[in-house]
Amino acid sequence: xxxxxxxxxxxxxxxxxxxxxxxxxxxxxxxxxxxxxxxxxxxxxxxxxxxxxxxxxxxxxxxxxxxxxxxxxxxxxxxxxxxxxxxxxxxxxxxxxxxxxxxxxxxxxxxxxxxxxxxxxxxxxxxxxxxxx
Numbered sequence: 001x002x003x004x005x006x007x008x009x010x011x012x013x014x015x016x017x018x019x020x021x022x023x024x025x026x027x028x029x030x031x032x033x034x035x036x037x038x039x040x041x042x043x044x045x046x047x048x049x050x051x052x053x054x055x056x057x058x059x060x061x062x063x064x065x066x067x068x069x070x071x072x073x074x075x076x077x078x079x080x081x082x083x084x085x086x087x088x089x090x091x092x093x094x095x096x097x098x099x100x101x102x103x104x105x106x107x108x109x110x111x112x113x114x115x116x117x118x119x120x121x122x123x124x125x126x127x128x129x130x131x132x133x
Contacts, residue, residue: 045052051059088096 042052
């Protein structure tokens, strides 16, 4: 016969009182009678691992703070996307390059032979010398 010791703090016994209960008594339900104490609902809830009102409020405040931060980040991202849409894309840059080429051709036609080009493509500046006696 195996014996199990359990400390009992409920009832009229002192906290150091030890009741010896055999495994045969546990299996048959023949445990010596003791007075059972009342257990509050809060104690049962804590033993089940349920959150208390204070813990729920703390979690709600943290979730609210996180939601506020996320909405702030969302607004900043929308501003960035708006600015990014205004930046010229590859197609826009190609179109600008074509317009610059067309302007160069128009300038060459208008100026014609009036401004001969140097090998670097720049207009040659007239040089003047000051002669002193």
